[in-house]
Structures are given as C-alpha cells and as structure tokens.
Amino acid sequence: MAWNWAGTDIGKAHHHTVVLNNDGEVLLSRKVANDEADLLRLISEVLALGEDVVWSVDVADGMASLLVNVLLNHGQTIVYLPGLAVNRASAGYRGLGKTDAKDARVIADQARMRRDLHVLTPESELTAELRVMTDRRADLVKERTRKTNRLHAQVLSIFPALEHALELTSMGPLVLLSGYQTPAALRRLGRRRLTSWLRNRKTRSAEDLATAAVDAAERQHTRLPGEAAIAHVASDLALELLGLHEKIHELDKLIEARFHEHELAPVISSMPGIGPLLGAEFLAATGGDLSRFPSADRLAAFSGVAPVPRDSGNVNRPRRYHRGLQRVFYRSAMISIRTCPESRAFYDRKLARRRVNVLFAMIRDREIYQPASSITTAA
Numbered sequence: 001m002a003w004n005w006a007g008t009d010i011g012k013a014h015h016h017t018v019v020l021n022n023d024g025e026v027l028l029s030r031k032v033a034n035d036e037a038d039l040l041r042l043i044s045e046v047l048a049l050g051e052d053v054v055w056s057v058d059v060a061d062g063m064a065s066l067l068v069n070v071l072l073n074h075g076q077t078i079v080y081l082p083g084l085a086v087n088r089a090s091a092g093y094r095g096l097g098k099t100d101a102k103d104a105r106v107i108a109d110q111a112r113m114r115r116d117l118h119v120l121t122p123e124s125e126l127t128a129e130l131r132v133m134t135d136r137r138a139d140l141v142k143e144r145t146r147k148t149n150r151l152h153a154q155v156l157s158i159f160p161a162l163e164h165a166l167e168l169t170s171m172g173p174l175v176l177l178s179g180y181q182t183p184a185a186l187r188r189l190g191r192r193r194l195t196s197w198l199r200n201r202k203t204r205s206a207e208d209l210a211t212a213a214v215d216a217a218e219r220q221h222t223r224l225p226g227e228a229a230i231a232h233v234a235s236d237l238a239l240e241l242l243g244l245h246e247k248i249h250e251l252d253k254l255i256e257a258r259f260h261e262h263e264l265a266p267v268i269s270s271m272p273g274i275g276p277l278l279g280a281e282f283l284a285a286t287g288g289d290l291s292r293f294p295s296a297d298r299l300a301a302f303s304g305v306a307p308v309p310r311d312s313g314n315v316n317r318p319r320r321y322h323r324g325l326q327r328v329f330y331r332s333a334m335i336s337i338r339t340c341p342e343s344r345a346f347y348d349r350k351l352a353r354r355r356v357n358v359l360f361a362m363i364r365d366r367e368i369y370q371p372a373s374s375i376t377t378a379a
Helices: 036-048 062-073 083-090 100-113 125-158 160-165 171-179 183-200 206-218 227-259 265-269 276-286 296-303 323-339 341-365 372-378
Strands: 004-009 014-020 026-033 053-057 077-080 309-312 315-318
Touching (some): 004 100, 014 036, 026 036, 026 100, 036 062, 053 062, 053 100, 062 077, 083 100, 125 160, 125 276, 160 183, 160 206, 171 183, 171 206, 171 227, 183 206, 276 323, 296 323, 323 341
Parallel strands (some): 004 053, 053 077
Antiparallel strands (some): 004 014, 014 026, 309 315
C-alpha cells in the first residue's frame, strides 16, 4: 500500500508541513497558520494527494493542541517525534542551515522510516483537566518555594534570632510576620497581646509561637540598617505566601474531586503511598493509557526509575525521562516506606542486598568503605 508521510514543524503562530511519498520524494511543502480554517485547508490538500497518510509532529501539546485535535477529529493517524530526536536526526541530512521546511521534512522522513514512534490518541476531558490543574499546582508550589526562600533571607538580614525560631513553611509564622517583623515591635507588643493577636487570626499554638517570637526579640536590641524597608518587604512576602497556601489548598480539593471521578482512581489509590495528588499526576502524565508501554520495564525507563544508560567515554548519564512520573514513583515510595509494613520490609531487603554487594567489593579490593559524597569531593 502506498502511504504518504506528512511531517509538521510546530510553531506558535505558524507551522510548516512537508508531505513525502513512500520513496521520500516531496509532494507538498507549505507554511500553515495555527488557525482552524487554514488547518482544515491543509488537511484537504494533503488528503487530495492520497487518502492513506501518517502525520507526524515534534510537539504534542500546547501550541500544537489545535492541529493535533483537528487531525484526530478527522480520523487521522498522528505519531510523535520528540524535538531532541529531530535535532539529532537533522545532522544526517544535507544542508547546514536550519529552516522550518527542513525540520518538517526530517520529521516526515523519520516517521516514514521508523516504526517505534508513539501514536497520539484523543485525550479525555478528565485527564486534560487533571493535566492543567497539576501543572498549575506545580507552578504555584515553585512560586511558594521561591517566595519562602526570599522571606527567609529578608528576615535573616534584620532579625536572625526570629528566622531561627520560626518555621516559615507553616501558616502561624507567616501570620505573625504579616504583622510584626522587628525585635522592637515584638517587645513593645509583649507576649500576652501577641498571643491574643494571633488567636484572633485563628493561629494554631498561638501562645507557643508568641513566646518564641518575644524570646527572640529579647535577644536582639540592635537596629540594623534598612530595617523598616526590609520589614515592609517581609510583611508583603508573608501575605503573598498566605495567599499561595490558600490557592494550593483550594486547588488540591479540586484535583482530588476530579481524580476520584476517573475509572482508574480506585486502582491507583490502592497502591500504598499514592494518594489523590500523586494519582492525578500519574494520570496527567500517562492519560491512564499504558498501551504505549509494552512492559513495566519500559514504563520504569520512561519514568526515570530504571533509566537506560547512555554512556560515552567517561560520561555516564541516563536517557531522558519524564520528571513528573519520576516524582510520582519516588515520592510514593518514600511515603509507603513510612505507612506500609510490606513496603518497608521490601525496602529493607533491597538495602540488605545492596550491602552484600558493597561488602563483597570492599573485601575483594581490600578497601575501607567510603561514602559516595567523600569520593565525589576527593575527585
């Protein structure tokens, strides 16, 4: 059967599509706007060259979403070739320049020759929502971490004792810093009034927190340069962090509710260590469809928990993997060790097995044990 191969180099405003026949000859090459009307005209032109077409793209979401879904809605077959693979394959094609047309031709030709590319399938509304919400949550958590580190630095620069006394990842200390940031202000307020102020704002362990803050204030009577300006910045950061905590909390409730609507939710959440959030991240990364992974080994390699080596000379690094899935499996493993006796027993057995290997090598080589960190430092 004669097939045509349509490769598309994805862009923000425009894409470029090249169509090859079975012999690799160019049948069509044109720029297309990232607009539904123009995409539909392109599909008509490509199908006029032959009904049997395999489309290939180097981006599968984001700015490629409209093209991918229009093609899927028209019953077209689409395969995904990662951008890194396109970049490396381009070196083997004639011409030193890099153009959208050349990249599109490389994408089409690679799809023509390879049979190991992932076939894209329609994404359900539920998994799409989980993907959007988990991505949003990841952004908010990164922003919270950045602002927390900034707040640590600001407080440390004017009031080291208070920075040491507070755990800024908790809500109570953030409430305190939204109102009071300097030793003098805390001393003037006093322990009793500060406790009352915190309780009025529904802060947990208000008395203990007030005691720690006032005790810290009693240990510093020196006013540092820029204290007023830094105190204002610290107050703003504390209020912003409180807002981020609230946003993440509300988003967690939405994610949990949507996760439990998925048919695989009972199966996934039955695994020790995987709750609604990690389960939602797993579904967002895989769509709940494991047909793209012929075996558990392939899923493990893709997740980065059993990466395939990619060595060259003295450089030893694993093949690229999905960091989101790696986080799901490692976080759930750490949680299961604490909460599931079976997981803990398996972990202990694996650790014991590793120790056999290490002790065997030490005796064989007549060398004492050296932690990996010591070896790295010496190197």
